[in-house]
Amino acid sequence: MKDMKELLDDHMPEVVAHEYSPFLDSSDLGPCDWALLANDIKDNYLQFDGFVVLMGTDTMAYAATALSFMLENLGKHVIFTGSQIPLCEPYNDARRNLIMALIFASRDTINEVTIFFHDKLIRACRATKINTHRLHAFDSPNLPPLANIGINIDENEHLMLPTARGALRVHTRMDTRMLTIRLVPGFDDGIIRALIDAGTESRTLRALILQLYG
Numbered sequence: 001m002k003d004m005k006e007l008l009d010d011h012m013p014e015v016v017a018h019e020y021s022p023f024l025d026s027s028d029l030g031p032c033d034w035a036l037l038a039n040d041i042k043d044n045y046l047q048f049d050g051f052v053v054l055m056g057t058d059t060m061a062y063a064a065t066a067l068s069f070m071l072e073n074l075g076k077h078v079i080f081t082g083s084q085i086p087l088c089e090p091y092n093d094a095r096r097n098l099i100m101a102l103i104f105a106s107r108d109t110i111n112e113v114t115i116f117f118h119d120k121l122i123r124a125c126r127a128t129k130i131n132t133h134r135l136h137a138f139d140s141p142n143l144p145p146l147a148n149i150g151i152n153i154d155e156n157e158h159l160m161l162p163t164a165r166g167a168l169r170v171h172t173r174m175d176t177r178m179l180t181i182r183l184v185p186g187f188d189d190g191i192i193r194a195l196i197d198a199g200t201e202s203r204t205l206r207a208l209i210l211q212l213y214g
Contacts, residue, residue: 001087006099013049013106026056026063026082034066035172041071041078042170050077050105054098057082057129057137060115064124068113072169077105078113080124084135093118093135100149112161114146121147123159178207185213 001007007015018040024033041051055063064080071078081101083094101116113124117138126140147155179195192208199205 013102015102026059029059029063031174031176034063038067038070038170038172042168045168052101052105053080055082061127061129064113064115064127068124070171071113072171073164073166074168075111075164077110079105079116081116084137109155110146110160111164119149120145175206177205178209179205180209180211182211
């Protein structure tokens with residue numbers, strides 16, 4: 001990243017990089033790591049105009065969604081991005097994704113957690129990974145992008161959240177005693193009842209989320 005000449009351009013924002021050690025695959029990240037990110041943003045909130053989080057794509061939608069709820073009264077842009085092809089490869093999508101994420105992070109028109117990927121800026125809590133083998137890896141099926149890039153940056157101003165009121169508040173307490181089940185036609189509801197009974201008896205289940213069809 002330090003060898004990217006684009007970052008030295010006068011039109012680019014000043015960048016301060018912070019690396020976490022050890023490097024973890026995104027599949028190994030969870031609530032404790034999301035809390036660490038949220039607290040680091042809180043600790044540096046007054047020092048920067050925006051924040052860019054670089055991570056693997058497998059759990060990016062989960063991490064970005066979590067932070068969108070953990071950062072209450074967010075008045076700056078927190079943007080997640082990554083790539084399908086690593087920056088070290090001659091042909092990659094990492095370079096453009098990073099550059100555009102930095103440009104968006106320096107703008108004062110968006111005050112929320114988002115994901116930038118390929119040519120779209122999408123709301124984090126409406127994002128999902130849709131493809132593992134194409135550069136268009138993320139989308140928000142039920143909400144248009146907050147912005148599209150082409151020759152110009154086209155922002156959908158009517159979708160922007162209003163300016164936050166009050167000081168930033170960070171919520172890091174999360175209960176992981178939950179289970180998500182995706183239901184299909186003809187499912188046996190007895191299995192769900194057994195799960196609830198067993199979880200209640202052992203106090204290992206606090207919430208059950210059902211993904212329904214229709």
